[in-house]
Amino acid sequence: MEQHFPIQRIIDEEGRLIDASKEHDLTKELALTLYEQMHRIRTFDRKAINLQRQGRLGTYAPFEGQEAAQVGSALALSDQDWLFPTYRDHGATLTFGADMVRTLLYWNGRVEGCVPSEKHIFPPAVPIATQIPHAVGAAWAEKRKGTKNVAVAYFGDGATSEGDFHEGMNFASVFQAPVILFNQNNQFAISVPIEKQMHSETIAQKAIAYGMPSVRIDGNDAFAVYFTMQAAVERARSGGGPTLIEAVTWRFGAHTTADDPTKYRDQARSRDRVDPLDRLEQFLKHQGDFDETWMQQLQERHQAEVEAAVTAMEQFKAPDVNDLFDHTYATLPVDVQQQKEAYLLARGK
Amino acid sequence: MEQHFPIQRIIDEEGRLIDASKEHDLTKELALTLYEQMHRIRTFDRKAINLQRQGRLGTYAPFEGQEAAQVGSALALSDQDWLFPTYRDHGATLTFGADMVRTLLYWNGRVEGCVPSEKHIFPPAVPIATQIPHAVGAAWAEKRKGTKNVAVAYFGDGATSEGDFHEGMNFASVFQAPVILFNQNNQFAISVPIEKQMHSETIAQKAIAYGMPSVRIDGNDAFAVYFTMQAAVERARSGGGPTLIEAVTWRFGAHTTADDPTKYRDQARSRDRVDPLDRLEQFLKHQGDFDETWMQQLQERHQAEVEAAVTAMEQFKAPDVNDLFDHTYATLPVDVQQQKEAYLLARGK
Amino acid sequence: MATPINRQTEMTLVQAVTDALRTKLSEDETTLVLGEDVGKNGGVFRATDGLQEEFGEDRIVDTPLSEAGIVGTSIGLAINGFKPIVEIQFLGFIYPAYEQIMTHVSRIRMRTMGRYSVPMVIRAPYGAGIRAPEIHSDSTEALFTSMPGLKVVCPATPYDAKGLLIAAIEDPDPVLFLESMRSYRSFKEVVPSESYTVEIGKARCVSEGTDVTLIAWGAMVQVAQKAATVAQERGISCEVLDLRTLYPFDRETIAASVQKTGRAVIVHEAAAMGGLGNDLVTLINDTAFLYLRAPIARVTGFDVPVPLFALEDHYIPTPERVLATIQRTVEF
C-alpha cells in the first residue's frame, strides 16, 4: 500500500524544491508567513514547557516537531471554518486565531481556557477521537445551511484505533460532509509505536474503507501541508465531500511533561530528524529570502507576545468558585442551586 | 473499487460451473452435503416462522435466502473451532452442531437456548458487532495456546458501521489472530439499504484499512462460500492471520417477524432473486446427481427432525425461576441471595 | 410554515410521541430527526411513521448503524444551529454512545461556560414486559440521571408524552427522553391537537392519599395505581406520584407528600442496586426524616441482568409485590 500512497513533498529535507509544478505557488509571502507562524508557536511551546517545569503551569502537551503540520493546515482555513483540536493542537488553534492567554489558562486547569474566541474553535478533545464525529456534524450543519464553510478534525495516529474515528469517517462519507480529517501521524501514541497500533502500512489507506479520497504527505514540509490542505478545503467547499490527510511527522519531545520518552524510545531518533523550521529556513536561504534582521525581529516580537500572554495569564482573575456550578445547565436545577448556596455559605464562615 | 473486488463465483445463477479450475473439487458428496444442510435449515426456518405466527415462538429472525452463506461457511470449520453468531445465524450454528431444541428455546426467551452444545458456539450477539472482538480474542487465545483452531465472527452489512467492527478488525490484524470475519452482506440493516449504510462500494475493501486480506464472493453460491472459507480457515490455521470475507446475499423475508419489509422495499425484488437452494439443485441436475427419491427422503427426514425438535421444545421443562438469580455470579452475593429467598417465599404463599 | 397537525385526539403514547415530533418539526425548522430506521420505515415502533414523507429525507434522516456516530455527529449539528432529535432504537443499545453522552453531550455547556450548548433530545424506548429479545429490555435510567448536565424525562401517559417531548425539544439543554415500550400502546387518552408543554421537573399527583406515598414512573405508574386500588379496598389510602422527570426530580412534591403520609414505597423496573430509588430514598431521608413512620421501601427489579423473556414476568415488579410492600410498610 505504501506505493499507492507515497509521501508527497514539495521541498526536500534540505529545503530544496522538488515539485517543480509548484514553483510559482511558493511565493515569498507564503514562505515567510508559514515560517513566522511556526516560529511563533514554537516560541509559545518552549515557554510553556519552561513554565511547567517552574510549576507555573500544569501538565502540558508539547508539539515541537509538528509545527509545519499544524501551521500549514490551519493557515489554509478561512474565518468562518470550524476547528476541532486535540490537546496537542494549540499550534493550529493559535495560528487559526485562538487567544494565547486563554490557551495558557487551559493548561492551568482553567475552564476559561476552553472558551473559544470569535472563531469557531472547539475545546480540545481529551477523550481520544471523540471530536471526529463532532467535526463531521458541524460540517454537515454548514452543508445543510448552504454555506461554503468547512470543519477540520485534528487527530493523531493512535486515534485511528478508536471506534469514533471509524464512525466519524463513515458518517463523513455517507453524508458527504465538508470536513477535513487531518491526521498528524507522529508515529507514537504515548509510548506505543505505530507498528503496534495498526497493521496497515499507512493511515491514508484507511480512507478506502469509506470510499473517501485521501493523501499522504510529509507533515514536516509546510508547503506540502498547506497546498494539500488547501485543495481538500476547496473540494469540501465546492460540494466534493470529505478528505483524509495523513501528515507524517514526529514529536521531538515527550508526550506530555508527565512523560519520560526515554522509557520507550531512543531520543537520538529525535535529534536525527530534520526540524521543520530549519527546513523552511533552508528553503528561504536557497531562495535568498532569508533575512537575519527579520529573524531577529521575529524572535523579539514572539518573545514579547508570549511574555505578555504569560503575564496576562498570571494576572488573570482568580478562579471563581461560581463557575463550578453555574454552567452545568442553562438554568440551575434546585438541588445544584442548593448545593452551591450551602457550599458558599460554609466557606463564608 | 468494485473492479478490485469482483464478486467471485464458482457456479452461475443457473447452477452452471463457471470456474473450471474448481471442476474436480465439486464432488458429488460435497454438493449433496451442502444441499442437504441448506435444506435442513430452511425446513427449520420456515417452521420457526410458522410457530411464531401461531404464537408458539417469540419474535424470530428468519434467514431464508442466506442458506448458502451460512451452510457453506460453517461446513468449512472443524470441531474445535469457535463460532460467534448473530441472531440471524442459527443456520450456521445448526450446521456447525448447535442443538435444534435449544435453538428453538432461544427464540422462546429461554436462557437454556444460549447454552452451547459441546461445540464452542457463543450465544448470539444481540448488540450489533460486539461479537467481533470476542471472536478475535478467542482466536488469539488459540494462537497463544499453540493450537491450530480458528474462530469465526458472523456479522451483517449494518454491523460494519459500528466501532466494534473497526476495533475488532484492527486487533485481529495487529495480533494476527486466526480469525475469519465472515460478513453476510444481505444489503439491508432492517430498513436501511447498504447505500445509506456506507459510501464504499464494497465491504471487502474495508480490509485494506487494516492491511488484511479480503475477498468478495457470491454468498448465494454455496461452493464459492465453502472454498473461500476453507482457504481462509487454512491460512488462519497455518499462521497466516485473519481474513475478511464479504458474502453478498439477500434476505428474502422480513428482518424479524416483528418487521414489515413492504414498508421499505418492494418484495418483488426478493421474488426476482435466484434462490440459493434452487441454484444448487440446478447444479445437481446439470451433473445428473439430483435424485427425486433422495429429495423426498430429505424432506421427510428434515420434517421429522424439526417436528421432533418442536415437540421437545414444547415439552421442555418449564422455566425455572431459580435461573433468574443463580448464574449472575459463581457465588451469589448476599443481597441477591436475600432477594431470591424473599421472592420465592412470597410466591410460596 | 405549519403543516397540518394530526387531528386525532384519542391517542396511544407512541402516537402522542409522533404527534409531538410532527408539531415541533412543523414549528421549528432547525429540528431534525436522526436514527436507525426512522425514515422510510418510520421507526421499529412506528414512532416516526409518516414523518419522512411529510418533512423530507433532509429532515428525517436514516443513519448508519452507529450509535456513537449518531450522537457524536448530532453534537456537531447541535452546536451549529440545529436541534437533533435522535432515536436510539432501544435503551439497551445506547451504551456505544455512552462516551459521547458522558464526556461531551452533558459537558459542553460547562466546558465552554455557555458559549456552546447541546440542545439535543435523545429518545429511547426502554423496559421489559413485551417479550422482546435480550438486551432490548434494559431499564438503566440511573446511568443517565447521575450525569450532571443531562435531563431525563419519562412520560407515563399519552398526554404527558406529547407535552414533555415538546418541552424537551424546546429545552436549551440535552434531554434523554425515555419511552416505556410496554406503555406504547397499552391505552389511549385524549391529547390536544395543538402544541403544548408539560413542565420538565414536575411530578404528577395521580391520586391523593394519606397513609403512604407511592412513587413510580413510566410503566410502573400503572403497576403502582393497581396496587393502590386494591390497597384502598383494604383501607389503606395511597398517594400515587408519577415522577415524570427523573432528573432533576421534583423534590418539593415528594418531600411534601412523604411529610404528609409518613411512609414511602418506590417502584421501579431497574435493579435495586444503583437504581434511582436510592436517590429518592436519600431525598426522603434528607427532607422527611422526622415524619417517617416506617423505613422507606422499594419494589424493584432484582440485582441480576434483565432475564430473557421467559422469566421477565418474575423480574418486573407486579401490583402484588407492591401491595405486599405497602402492607408491610403500613404495618411496620
Place this chain on the structure above:
Amino acid sequence: MATPINRQTEMTLVQAVTDALRTKLSEDETTLVLGEDVGKNGGVFRATDGLQEEFGEDRIVDTPLSEAGIVGTSIGLAINGFKPIVEIQFLGFIYPAYEQIMTHVSRIRMRTMGRYSVPMVIRAPYGAGIRAPEIHSDSTEALFTSMPGLKVVCPATPYDAKGLLIAAIEDPDPVLFLESMRSYRSFKEVVPSESYTVEIGKARCVSEGTDVTLIAWGAMVQVAQKAATVAQERGISCEVLDLRTLYPFDRETIAASVQKTGRAVIVHEAAAMGGLGNDLVTLINDTAFLYLRAPIARVTGFDVPVPLFALEDHYIPTPERVLATIQRTVEF
C-alpha cells in the same frame, strides 16, 4: 516457575499493585496484562513497571488505543482459558468500553448458565486531586456497582491493594479494580512479600467509635480519618469504615456499626446524585431505621461534572466539610 518476588516491604499503593501483578504473573501462567502503554512504558503511572522485561511481550501486551477493543478481545481470551488483567488508563476513558462491560463482561455467565465465564480484572486509576487534565479525574464507580455480574473493589492502603488485587485476579467473576491516583504515592506501608489475599466483600474498620459511623473508600478514607481525628478532639467518637469492596458491599458490618452509633456520614468523591452513597443510605434505612438518631448524611462531590483542575479543590470533599457534617449530624 515462581520468579523472585520483589523483596521490598515498605511500599506505596502503586508499588503494591505492581507487586500483586508480579505475584500473580509468576503464579499463574494464564494471566496476561493488556492495555495502552503497559508494556515498554510500564504504564503512565508505572503500575506495570518492569513487568514486560520480566514476563515478556507475550504476557504484557501493549495494545492499540481502543478501550472497546481491549475489553472485547479480553472477553474472548477469558472465555478461552486466559485471565486478562486489563488496564484502562484512566477511569474517565472507560466509557468507550461501557457497552462491552455492560452487555457482555457482566452477563456472559448468566447468559450461558455458567458454561462460560469471564474471569477478568479491569484496573483503572480514578479520582481527582492530582491536577490532571479534564476527564482524567472522574469518579464514576456507581456506573459499575449498579451492574449485576460485576464486582467492584477499591483499596485505600498498599496492604489492601496487594491483597485485594490478588483476590480479584483469583476471583472467578469479572472485577473492576479502582485505584485512587491521589493515593498512589501518598504514603507507604509494610506489605508482605509473599502472596496473600484480602477477602472481597469485607469492609475494614479503620477505627472504632460510638457516636457516628463514617463510611468512605479510596482517597476519601484519609479524608474521613482526618475529620474523625479532629472530631475526637471535640469529643465526638467516630467509627471509620473503609468500604474496600464497593459491590457486593459489606452489609453486615455497616448495619452493625450504624445500629451501634445511630448516625452515619458517607463520604465520596462522586457527585451526590446517583452516587454509591445513595445505595448506602438505602442499606442503612433498611437495616438500622429504628436505631437512627439523625438523618443519614452524605459529603460528596457536587452534582456538576468534575471541574478542570483549578477548581477541583472545591469539588472534592475535605476534612472540613466532613467535620461540619459530623457536627450537624451529632447535633441534630
